[in-house]
Amino acid sequence: MSENNNQTQPEALFSARNKKLLTNPLGKDNPINVQVLGICSVLAITVQLRTSLVMAISVVAVMGLANVIISILRKTIPPRIRIIVQLTVIASLVILVDQVLKAFVYDISRQLSVFVGLIITNCIIMGRLEAFALKNKVWPSFLDGIGNAAGYGWVLLTVGFFRELLGSGTLMGHQVIPDFMYEMGYENNGFMILPPMALITVGVIIWVQRHRDRSLVDVS
Amino acid sequence: MTNRYVFLYASAMVIIVALILSGAATLLRPMQERNMRIEKMQNILSAINIPADRAEAEELFDRYITETKVVNHEGEEIEGDAFEVDLQDENRKPVEERQLPVFIADVDGENFYVVPLRGAGLWGPIWGYLGLESDLQTIAGANFDHASETPGLGAEIADSQFEEQFRGKRIFDEDGDFRPVTVVKGTAPPDDPHRVDGISGGTITSNGVTNMLRDGLEVYKSYFEKLKTT
Numbered sequence: 105m106s107e108n109n110n111q112t113q114p115e116a117l118f119s120a121r122n123k124k125l126l127t128n129p130l131g132k133d134n135p136i137n138v139q140v141l142g143i144c145s146v147l148a149i150t151v152q153l154r155t156s157l158v159m160a161i162s163v164v165a166v167m168g169l170a171n172v173i174i175s176i177l178r179k180t181i182p183p184r185i186r187i188i189v190q191l192t193v194i195a196s197l198v199i200l201v202d203q204v205l206k207a208f209v210y211d212i213s214r215q216l217s218v219f220v221g222l223i224i225t226n227c228i229i230m231g232r233l234e235a236f237a238l239k240n241k242v243w244p245s246f247l248d249g250i251g252n253a254a255g256y257g258w259v260l261l262t263v264g265f266f267r268e269l270l271g272s273g274t275l276m277g278h279q280v281i282p283d284f285m286y287e288m289g290y291e292n293n294g295f296m297i298l299p300p301m302a303l304i305t306v307g308v309i310i311w312v313q314r315h316r317d318r319s320l321v322d323v324s
Numbered sequence: 325m326t327n328r329y330v331f332l333y334a335s336a337m338v339i340i341v342a343l344i345l346s347g348a349a350t351l352l353r354p355m356q357e358r359n360m361r362i363e364k365m366q367n368i369l370s371a372i373n374i375p376a377d378r379a380e381a382e383e384l385f386d387r388y389i390t391e392t393k394v395v396n397h398e399g400e401e402i403e404g405d406a407f408e409v410d411l412q413d414e415n416r417k418p419v420e421e422r423q424l425p426v427f428i429a430d431v432d433g434e435n436f437y438v439v440p441l442r443g444a445g446l447w448g449p450i451w452g453y454l455g456l457e458s459d460l461q462t463i464a465g466a467n468f469d470h471a472s473e474t475p476g477l478g479a480e481i482a483d484s485q486f487e488e489q490f491r492g493k494r495i496f497d498e499d500g501d502f503r504p505v506t507v508v509k510g511t512a513p514p515d516d517p518h519r520v521d522g523i524s525g526g527t528i529t530s531n532g533v534t535n536m537l538r539d540g541l542e543v544y545k546s547y548f549e550k551l552k553t554t
Contacts (some may be wrong), residue, residue, distance in 0.1 A: 148474075148475075149475055151474075151476025151477065152475060152476045155475045155476065180333070181333070182325045182329060182330040182333055183325070184330055185330055185333070185334055188334070189333075189337060192337060192341055196344065196345055199345055200344070200345065200348055203348050203349060203352050203356075204348070204352065206352070206356045206359065207352035207355040207356050207359070210356075210359040210362075210363065210378070214363075268476075272476075294524055294525070297476060297477065297524070297525050298525060
């Protein structure tokens with residue numbers, strides 16, 4: 105989690121550089137595919153597309169906010185206890201979001217409940233706080249948070265898509281593999297709903313990405 | 325930064341966070357509790373196959389649930405508010421002291437009996453409501469829920485496809501002996517009145533449902549038998 109490939113120093117420029125903050129984590133600097141962070145939650149919640157989607161949205165919200173808060177506080181945080189401060193901010197945000205959901209949109213909160221704990225343990229969030237928000241201004245930090253969460257999100261959705269499609273023959277809970285396929289002898293691959301297949305799916309995504317972008321392979 | 329600063333910073337942070345979180349919890353509690361009550365009503369109604377959305381749950385509950393009772397394991401009626409009984413507390417008591425809630429519904433002149441259930445899944449508690457038809461042995465409907473079962477695996481017990489399997493199953497066999505429904509691994513024979521399909525990848529949760537049905541219904545046995553003979 106201590107890796108640091110953004111050597112960005114605080115500065116007031118807009119656009120080009122900031123746009124990169126948003127788009128780099130989607131591809132070249134993807135937290136899952138390239139930095140290999142957050143793998144644990146990818147295994148746990150990608151059995152279905154819907155849960156992946158809910159998780160992706162929640163992480164975007166928490167990560168954007170956490171990056172902003174840490175960035176505002178960055179000059180006051182004593183370096184020796186910075187990890188504890190980061191953890192406190194993330195945990196309180198998650199609890200707060202959970203409480204609000206429970207009071208106002210109960211149905212959604214029922215779906216989310218299991219994942220709330222997983223958001224706190226998501227190492228990408230702390231990784232970005234540590235690597236970026238502690239050293240950068242509020243606006244770039246916000247973009248960096250959203251960008252990384254989105255980079256995490258699309259991988260989550262892709263894995264969820266294939267695991268639900270091949271494992272259960274459904275998408276968002278609706279059957280998409282037509283009945284005649286089953287009559288012809290097609291069967292759902294029960295393997296896909298087990299956690300190891302998430303790893304293999306992520307592996308395939310990494311393979312495809314590195315095949316298309318050679319610069320990721322020849323780092324030496 | 326001195327030790328003093330670090331210490332003060334940490335203390336201030338903890339106090340502020342504590343204030344925000346406890347403030348939010350206190351402020352939002354009444355709304356959350358109301359949501360939970362409504363959800364409980366929805367679950368009870370869904371065990372007798374009355375779909376109710378959040379807005380109309382309270383009204384439908386008042387209309388259909390005509391009587392609530394608390395009984396003991398010998399089938400005698402005892403004092404208590406059935407809606408407020410918490411099975412988590414009751415299950416810790418010895419069988420003789422347990423309060424067992426029964427919700428009696430009247431749907432177009434036909435009686436249904438709904439009993440709550442609570443058991444253990446893989447990661448945490450699972451619970452549900454089972455609706456029985458007026459013969460007190462055919463299952464009218466079932467509603468299950470869980471605290472933290474694995475999404476897509478054990479969590480599927482809360483899926484309507486799983487719950488619908490219970491409709492028309494029986495909890496007593498032809499000789500009148502108590503024989504609750506078992507969730508089997510894989511596929512159950514379609515015409516077997518005492519078995520339903522398990523969830524692939526969710527065997528421990530499936531077994532949890534089996535145990536919950538067995539333990540949770542067994543305590544009502546005397547009450548059901550008493551009702552049948554009268």
